[in-house]
Amino acid sequence: MFSEKTFPDHSACVVPLLFQRVVKTVNMKISRIECISVNVPLKPELRTKTAHGEHVTSPYVIVRVHTDDGLCGLGEATVAPRWSGETSIGCVAAINGLIAPALIGEDATQITRLTAKMNRVIKLNPFMKSGIEMALWDLAGKAADVPVYQLLGGRVRDSVPIKMVVGAFDVERSVALAERFLNDGVRCLKVKVGPNPEEDIERVRAVRNCAGPEIPIGIDANCGWSVTQAGQMLRRLAEFDILFAEQPIPVENLADMPALRRNSSIPIMADESVFTVHDAWQVARSHAADILSVYPGKHGGIQATLEIANIAKAAGIVCSMGSNLELGIATAAMLHLGVAVPAIASELYPGDFIGPLYHEADLLKKPLTLGPSAALVPDGPGLGVELDEVQLERYRDNSTDFRAVSAS
Ligand SMILES: [Mg+2]
Numbered sequence: 001m002f003s004e005k006t007f008p009d010h011s012a013c014v015v016p017l018l019f020q021r022v023v024k025t026v027n028m029k030i031s032r033i034e035c036i037s038v039n040v041p042l043k044p045e046l047r048t049k050t051a052h053g054e055h056v057t058s059p060y061v062i063v064r065v066h067t068d069d070g071l072c073g074l075g076e077a078t079v080a081p082r083w084s085g086e087t088s089i090g091c092v093a094a095i096n097g098l099i100a101p102a103l104i105g106e107d108a109t110q111i112t113r114l115t116a117k118m119n120r121v122i123k124l125n126p127f128m129k130s131g132i133e134m135a136l137w138d139l140a141g142k143a144a145d146v147p148v149y150q151l152l153g154g155r156v157r158d159s160v161p162i163k164m165v166v167g168a169f170d171v172e173r174s175v176a177l178a179e180r181f182l183n184d185g186v187r188c189l190k191v192k193v194g195p196n197p198e199e200d201i202e203r204v205r206a207v208r209n210c211a212g213p214e215i216p217i218g219i220d221a222n223c224g225w226s227v228t229q230a231g232q233m234l235r236r237l238a239e240f241d242i243l244f245a246e247q248p249i250p251v252e253n254l255a256d257m258p259a260l261r262r263n264s265s266i267p268i269m270a271d272e273s274v275f276t277v278h279d280a281w282q283v284a285r286s287h288a289a290d291i292l293s294v295y296p297g298k299h300g301g302i303q304a305t306l307e308i309a310n311i312a313k314a315a316g317i318v319c320s321m322g323s324n325l326e327l328g329i330a331t332a333a334m335l336h337l338g339v340a341v342p343a344i345a346s347e348l349y350p351g352d353f354i355g356p357l358y359h360e361a362d363l364l365k366k367p368l369t370l371g372p373s374a375a376l377v378p379d380g381p382g383l384g385v386e387l388d389e390v391q392l393e394r395y396r397d398n399s400t401d402f403r404a405v406s407a408s
Pocket of ligand 1: 220222246247272293322
């Protein structure tokens with residue numbers, strides 16, 4: 001039904017190119033999985049603090065998935081014991097002992113099947129699985145010579161607005177941080193609360209006074225308030241024109257979230273309450289939140305994040321990109337989702353595409369374009385990032401000590 005006019009001589013060059021891509025893709029067997037523990041400190045002035053504790057350094061794991069045709073996919077497991085119960089030592093042991101034996105020899109492009117295989121050999125461990133899964137997406141993009149966002153359906157936005165985080169510090173330090181961010185051109189802030197209600201109020205008041213009325217400000221209690229405290233705090237904080245209130249109460253109190261939401265003029269965001277697709281379904285069906293905080297590490301990968309975004313879409317609510325302060329590779333994975341998924345509504349609730357800004361190093365040859373008010377997705381094939389071997393060696397961590405970090 002197509003005339004020759006519709007498809008002129010281009011077919012002569014297009015078809016072989018597509019054919020090459022397909023051939024490359026179907027022969028891509030996983031030959032080796034490499035994982036490297038790193039420990040990257042936060043910049044001293046940007047160390048952060050939440051109701052879970054202080055975040056001073058990031059003992060994460062960089063993943064390289066090699067294929068028999070010479071391609072290498074990059075991943076990053078931003079494991080944090082106080083967040084998901086995962087450690088870098090445990091992550092490396094699980095990859096070497098369970099994941100690699102299950103995946104070596106498999107076709108790297110079969111991401112759905114390989115994710116199911118990972119879930120069969122070890123339960124939970126979402127940040128470790130996400131590190132592997134994003135490397136598979138990186139490989140798929142490199143094999144097809146397109147950015148990952150193109151594999152996800154293409155870009156629906158050119159850039160993603162971001163917000164910077166003011167930790168749960170005293171008023172003086174919180175204001176100094178807010179001033180620094182605003183002077184840099186940041187256009188949205190998130191203030192950590194939760195450890196002490198009276199100090200929380202004073203911190204939010206001080207940051208609002210410093211920012212003026214135009215800057216949107218969200219808060220994140222990281223489960224730090226009781227149900228009663230949260231009800232009181234949301235009423236008291238309303239005068240500061242709060243964009244959203246993230247995880248005001250503990251995960252165990254999910255049954256109290258719908259009433260809290262109904263009685264609050266501030267939109268409620270679920271973060272710690274949404275790790276799995278099932279969690280997202282429970283939150284959505286019980287009308288417990290207006291917004292779901294999502295990111296690949298927490299959910300076990302890019303595909304699981306898409307599934308949760310679709311639950312939000314079906315429920316008539318939106319998602320916001322969260323973070324546990326990733327380095328460059330995992331932030332790139334977030335950016336590909338951020339530009340490709342309509343339900344991850346950074347225009348309404350700016351995302352946490354910010355991890356590298358807080359760290360001494362991002363481990364990338366070319367830094368991502370992050371901030372001051374928005375972030376751009378890298379345009380190269382796959383995740384579009386290259387590992388900096390010099391930085392990797394500098395921050396490589398061969399110790400066998402458990403290191404404690406908190407979540408953001
Ligand atoms: Mg949070």
